[in-house]
Amino acid sequence: MATTQGTLKEVCLTTPVDDTALRALEIGNIVYLDGVIYTARERVYQRVIGDGEMPPEDFTSLGNVNFHCSPAATAKQDGTLSVGAVTATASFRFSNWMADWFRISGAKVIIGKGGMSGKDYQALFVPVGAIYLTTVGYGTGALLGRGIKRVRSAHWLDELGIAQAMWVFEVERFGPLLVESDHTGQSLFEVNNRSVNQGLAELYKGLKPLSLSRYGETDDRERELI
Amino acid sequence: MIPIQLIEVSAHELMTRAGIDIPADYLSGLKAMAEVEEGDLSSFVLRAMLENYEAATVDRRPMCADTGVPRYYVKVGNETQIEGGFVALEQALRSATARATHDIPLRPNRVQPLWRTDYNNNVGINAPEIEYSFEPDGDWIEITTVHKGGLFGTDYRMLFPGDGIDGIKRFFLDTMITFGKRGLACQPAIVGVGLGGSKDIAMVLGKQAACLRIVGNKNPDPRIAELEAELKDLGNSIGMGAMGFVGKSMVVDCHIEVGYTHTGGMPMSIHAFCLSSRRATAQIHPDGRVVHRTDPNWFTAYMRRETVEWPPLKEHSRKFA
16 A cells, blocks of 8 residues: 655555565655564574574564564563553664574564665675665654554563563554665665765865874765764 | 652653653754755654654653663752752662653663663663752752763764864764764754863763753853854754755754863864753752753853852952953
């Protein structure tokens, strides 16, 4: 299902997201999700990839959407779990784990903050047909929190803590998200960076250089530092 | 004497308000930016944020799940007495933080830096931070809480007098561009700049400028106020908007605070607050009155004094200027 919002196209997807739906997405599309999504970040990656331990729940029932997130959540006295707001965490720090993660988990959609580099998309995402959705803002924690209809489970809560546990959410109209990388591995951020970069030289024109430099410093502001 | 229980309850309420309700000054600043933003993606992001603030207030849930590292700024009148003294005060603020983390809920972000130990309550060694300032008159205590993330959008550099305003602009642009790309600075934000002091004070002043002064507030020194306006315009002329998309929404307002520094140096820090600008203040009186507001009014004339005496002696008031 697709509608338009201003010049931007809006798409609703159901998880697990199938390949046809994934291939139809273009960078800059607005996406909302229905179905099941799970969180996994450095401590879960370390546990599964580094320590070779599998989650208590099979990946086929977790769906194929991995959210780089720590929820603002509480484990209540009676054992139930409640989530207030959710927002993503910056994904570029996790790129070393992604090849193994795609292979082990079968994930096809990564949701996060800030995306990864175009190089990572080409090397890691395109070969397995995965795409990247970025959260908006950042961050729309209350809107995303509204989209979570139920916390189905939280694996390794005691061992990893609330922030790093693997949370499994049932979601409805979970968004808004933007397609940052599509099936061809283009990056929306990099397309925008190229436009912004064109004006940078003019901004610095006439500003004299600083008297003390730093080792490792670059004056190439078209480069990204992630 | 201010009852300690009232302080604890008020601090808990501040945590709730800061996490959930967008301050009015920032909201109107952001609305004004949304009206003139022309980039379609940047504009979409700003509209989504405005919708998010509404959802947070209606649902009573935090605006953003990265509730940062909650901390306190405490201002105490010279005549103020607190039941149990300052040790009781600090315990009350730690207790309010732990309770609020569970009740609101806030994300338990605080971990030991090496072993990553997490007590799930945002309390630990040196956490939450509590900074103090004093006011000559008054028997009240003012508590402000700020929830700010900490990974991106901040930098420090030792500049030198010869670097001048050019150097300030260059470092300002460098920081905005570095962290503006992909929106890591969570812009458009209130940007605070700390100039001078020792290098630790430059960091402290910049952070306080970002988090404790409201949109529209100007530095009382007209030449500094002029530089604030100039840096704001400079940030908004980069060509970058929300999330680093093409646009012009980077700086909702720019605040500069200065401290007298070493004659050979000009240390500078930059801090971008965020799209949720979470701050809330309560003034608590000995008679039990609690007045809530979103303007911390941290930088008083007393805080910015440059004379030996207070109040400044008339004949000496310019001697140190």
